[in-house]
Amino acid sequence: MSIELMRNVLNLKNRDRLAHTEYISCHAAVRAVTGMNPDDKDNVKREACWRVFEKAWNFDMWWITNDGPVPWKERGRVTDMGHAEFAEGGTDRRDTITCPFKSEEDIWGFDAVKEYKLPDFNGLVKYYNDFYHECQDKSNISLAPGGYYKTIVSGAIDAFGWDMLLAAASDLKKFKKVLDSFFELSHHHFKAWAKTDIEFFINHDDMVWTSGAFMHPSFYREAIFPYYKKLWKTLHDAGKKVLYCSDGNFSEFIDDIADAGADGFIFEPTTDIDHIVEKYAKTKVIVGSKVDCRTLTFGNKEQIKHEIDETLKIAKKCPGFVFAVGNHIPSNVPVENALYYYDYLSKNWNR
Secondary structure, three states: OHHHHHHHHHOOOOOOOOEEOOOEOOHHHHHHHHOOOOOOOOHHHHHHHHHHHHHHOOOOEOOOOOOOOOOHHHOOOOOEOOEOOOOHHHOOOEOOOEOOOOOHHHHHOOOHHHHHOOOOHHHHHHHHHHHHHHHHHHOOOOEOOEEEOOOOHHHHHHHHHHHHHHHHOOOHHHHHHHHHHHHHHHHHHHHHHHOOOOOEEEEEOOOOEOOEOOOOHHHHHHHHHHHHHHHHHHHHHOOOEEEEEOOOOOHHHHHHHHHHOOOEEEOOOOOOHHHHHHHHOOOOEEEEOOOOHHHHHHOOHHHHHHHHHHHHHHHOOOOOEEEOOOOOEOOOOOHHHHHHHHHHHHHHOOO
16 A cells, blocks of 8 residues: 555655655646546545545655644734746736835844744644544545644745845844744644654745755754754654755755754755765655656656656665655646656656
């Protein structure tokens, strides 16, 4: 079973086929595989479609996070940066842009705990445990994790937006005090997740750009990674595995993240998979590949095959490898490319 395969992956004991997951919004491909509608207005039919797709494409793990029962925007100030077209038909485009912060001083005086408050702890534990079991009960194929999205930097992005965040980061000493409060807020939620029945946890935090670090590397090492170490110790003390996930290119920080205690990495193709495999093939869970969504979108089958083959050369050395298109399979990927990708991969992923 895929659940058992994923458990073996987490324990670096997988001797079966490579594990697999995807982050996919190419609903045309889902329709082609299932003959069902992933956008059906009927919740039951929509869920059934995704479960059929999950089974057809052999998902071994879900990518799930949950930041709690009440959104921040209902508890305090957040920035709306709008949203570019991403979903099919551009249904997710949003042009509203508002920011309640007018100066760096507004942000340097910000305290995330005072702003958003700490939810009742026992209620939070129950909420997260119920959520986990609901997710796991939906599938007898994939192993569901716990997870948190707005950890430190992503929390600041959500609250301040990019423009004001970068302005506030011009004084890293003052900015660190602000991030201290995001750590305290996150830690409260991590402590609650640690009390649940989850087996592993996805810690998401988009702390870099596609080009790499947007703050001085020394600041990450002095401030950000010590937060991670404390957060992950809370989960490790409860027997949970921690997979760290960030968009962008965090190649220069791979070793720092490993040293902070991450049990694995989830990353986009911009991050150096060769370094990860060379150094951590036998000791870390590795979720990603050299397959780039841009190749799926604009490339041909030979180019897709090449990126799969290049990944397979190194992936089969790794008992904790989970194959995925790390930067998503978006809605504009041609259906024939998406189907070819999975067909070729699934015929060649046996160890």
